Amino acid sequence: MSGPAVTFTRAGLLRGARQAAPLVIGTFPFGLVVGVISDAKGLSLLETLLMSALVFAGSSQLLALELWTEPAPIAAATLAAFVVNIRLAPMGAALAPWLDRLRGVRLWGSLATLVDHSYALSAADQRRGGRDAAFLLGVGVALWTFWMIAVGVGHVFGSAVRLPPGHPLYFAATATFCAILVPIWQGVRRDMLPWTLAGIVALLAWGAGLGPPWPLLAGALCGAALGAWLELRRG
Amino acid sequence: MTLRLDVLLAILGMAAATYLCRAGGYALFRALRPPRVVEVALQHLPGPIFVAYVAPALAAQGLKGLVAALAVVVAQAVSRNLAVAIAAGVAVMWAAGMVV
Numbered sequence: 001m002s003g004p005a006v007t008f009t010r011a012g013l014l015r016g017a018r019q020a021a022p023l024v025i026g027t028f029p030f031g032l033v034v035g036v037i038s039d040a041k042g043l044s045l046l047e048t049l050l051m052s053a054l055v056f057a058g059s060s061q062l063l064a065l066e067l068w069t070e071p072a073p074i075a076a077a078t079l080a081a082f083v084v085n086i087r088l089a090p091m092g093a094a095l096a097p098w099l100d101r102l103r104g105v106r107l108w109g110s111l112a113t114l115v116d117h118s119y120a121l122s123a124a125d126q127r128r129g130g131r132d133a134a135f136l137l138g139v140g141v142a143l144w145t146f147w148m149i150a151v152g153v154g155h156v157f158g159s160a161v162r163l164p165p166g167h168p169l170y171f172a173a174t175a176t177f178c179a180i181l182v183p184i185w186q187g188v189r190r191d192m193l194p195w196t197l198a199g200i201v202a203l204l205a206w207g208a209g210l211g212p213p214w215p216l217l218a219g220a221l222c223g224a225a226l227g228a229w230l231e232l233r234r235g
Numbered sequence: 236m237t238l239r240l241d242v243l244l245a246i247l248g249m250a251a252a253t254y255l256c257r258a259g260g261y262a263l264f265r266a267l268r269p270p271r272v273v274e275v276a277l278q279h280l281p282g283p284i285f286v287a288y289v290a291p292a293l294a295a296q297g298l299k300g301l302v303a304a305l306a307v308v309v310a311q312a313v314s315r316n317l318a319v320a321i322a323a324g325v326a327v328m329w330a331a332g333m334v335v
Binding site (some may be wrong): 014026027028030031041043044045046047050051054055056057059060061064065068071072073074075077078079080081082083084085086087088089090091092093096099100108109112114145168169171172174175176177178179180181183184185191194195197198199200201202203205211215217218219220221222223224226227228231232 | 236237238239241244245246248249250251253254255257259260261267274275276278279280284285287288291293294303304305307308310311312315316318320323324325328
């Protein structure tokens, strides 16, 4: 790789953190929902914060919590996290112009904070000619910090209010996923058939009495496979 | 402030799986170029994941769930604000609970 050297500076870190600030407004309510649902599923504040600190991927946390049972579903939660977060795998590769120049804890530590938003901001910065790889870590650390606060506040609120089961507020989890679908939608041509198939397969699996995470897995994999097949066939 | 072993193991499992996606993905994609169909399928995965989750969850709620989901989607599309969209869905569920 040629071109100017990639750096890793404090200034880049702070610039990343500053650019992450507007995103906090969008992710904070998500964190609150995760906190409230964690409490509803019987997780202590310590367990909730530990999960948020180590997993730090909102949709996989929320999804795993929706599958939560007593005792904790170790295999199902692990599998759910893997399936939901596999989308992060190609993002690191896309940031290779920066990451290839890092070693050791800077590389593997930066990757630990990789989320959709930090990828998107970093890719944009890279296209603008950004050379400071610490930018990625700066965005990630800022989002992580506010994520912990939001989840903590949500949990404290949930345990203070003690909502009865079936309370309308629990619909917030499902609502979050419905809302996430809106920006992901890229048009009828690309998404209509794969999304429809995903829904039908999930409903069939659910109707057949299969427990979580099987309806989710079957629907997601069938939908993604159909989407890929259609796209490659169109060329 | 409890920390139960089963919960800890589930959290560690999730954390390991997620880190594998983050770091292992980078390492693997750099080491060997995956076939294009894998790359394209991964790009298509997010939508079907959430549809496949939402469909049974809404079916379990019946008609009010469907109406609430519609409210969420419209609110998100118009406001582009997650908090507004979530509030719209919860409000519909709450109103439906008052009526029924």
